[in-house]
Amino acid sequence: MPSPMIPFPRRRRLLQGALAAAVAPALMFPASAATGWPQKAVRLIVGFPPGSSPDALARTVADPLSQALGQPVIVENKVGAAGAIGVSVVAKAGDGHTIGLTGNGPLTTARLLNPATPYDVARDLRPISLVASSPFVLTGSMDMPATDLRGLLAFAKAQGDRLSYGSVGPGAGSHLAMELLKTLTGIQAVHVPFPGFPQVATALMGKQIDLSFMIPSVAAPQAKSGRLRLYGVSTAAPFAAFAEVPPIQSALGSKQAFDVASWNAIVGPAGMPAPVAERLSEEIARILKAPDVRQRLFDQGWQALGTAPEALSRQIAQDTAMWGDVIKRTGVRGE
Incomplete structure (x- = not known):
């Protein structure tokens, strides 16, 4: 028999509770983190289940990234709230060795759709790199x-x-x-x-x-x-x-702009030193330029990217503004 539907107000309370539990005040990275980093295994958090597109992208990047960094890069799935739980884990991480790969929703529309989402992208996260994009x-x-x-x-x-x-x-x-x-x-x-x-x-x-x-x-x-x-x-x-x-x-004609893509990106906590984020973005870009990696992603319907942190920041701002306008005009609400 199908599971009974949870009433919307209760579902919202459960979601808010789960997200609140996932985010605690973040510890800052130690000042020395940029020197000799990484000093231990790196956690790559994915807010979607094994076998999902973000999970496949993370596992494509993880092995060559571990070779480049000289430390294991371990993919961990932290599933829930359409990816927001995983991003929450990254936002609160203070161990200096946690990053996350996520789809664009948790970085652009999560808070627009649910104001109770307990992280602010601009305040709590450091952009690292766009990984891949695909049209609908x-x-x-x-x-x-x-x-x-x-x-x-x-x-x-x-x-x-x-x-x-x-x-x-x-x-x-x-x-x-x-x-x-x-x-x-x-x-x-x-x-x-x-x-x-x-x-x-x-x-x-x-x-x-x-x-x-x-x-x-x-x-x-x-x-x-x-x-x-x-x-x-x-x-x-x-x-x-x-x-x-x-x-x-x-x-549609030149007066009507329609340019929508699904993309995935890697981010870190806001306290991550800029040199660490820059090194990661450079290594990720190098990995995504490899012909075998590009072909593997192409076969899955993705265009490999690999960008500087600033490019990801611009993409987040652009899509947040675009979708914010759509959400405001149409009254769309998340679950």
Whole structure:
């Protein structure tokens, strides 16, 4: 039998309690931490479960990073609150040897969706490096009459609220991306949340929903088998892994900006010395330039990045502003 639903107010209290327990006042890094660092094993915290995309990215980076640093880099999964628990662990870490890899949500929208999130990205974290990015792919069931992007947008607008779209939960990137598209185009499709992208794909193939912004690794196999149709990528530039799928921006006109990506990044506690963060960003960039690593990520639907801390800071600020506007205009709430 399915588990009974926990009432929303109680779920919010449970979430707030879990997050509060995860964050304690952080100890500062010792002043000598930048000299001869690291002096012991480095913890790489991932706020998502084993087998998830962030977990796979962390394990791709961990082995070569341990070789570069001369100390083990140990991946630890601290799951909960859509990744915010893992970031909370990093924010409070004071051992001088804890960093974290996370998706963009905990760094951009977590606090916008839940003001009780007990860390402030600008105050409690030090950016280190962007790791990889990927577009969402606007995906439809094979039952949709439109076969191209412009036709789809025209058809969806004409249907009013008779169409539905799936996401992996309120406030998730797949949800916010569609809400942004709805704002720009006048589409009124109704939101249907699911636990994960495999369930979204199943619902699309079963014609229980009509559309979704999906991650490439889930959408591509079903499209190749002829069970789903790919209409457009969410980034303004074409994506190499889907060269035949146009950017959604191309159908909107120059006055409407639509440039949305899912990305993962590595951060440390705010007390991490700048030289340590800079060394880590340099090592991560070197790892992500390796042809075998880039190909492995490409095969999973990712574009390898590797950036300076300042580039990650800019990305966080840019996306926080963009999604803050969407959340304010649409009234989206997280669970």
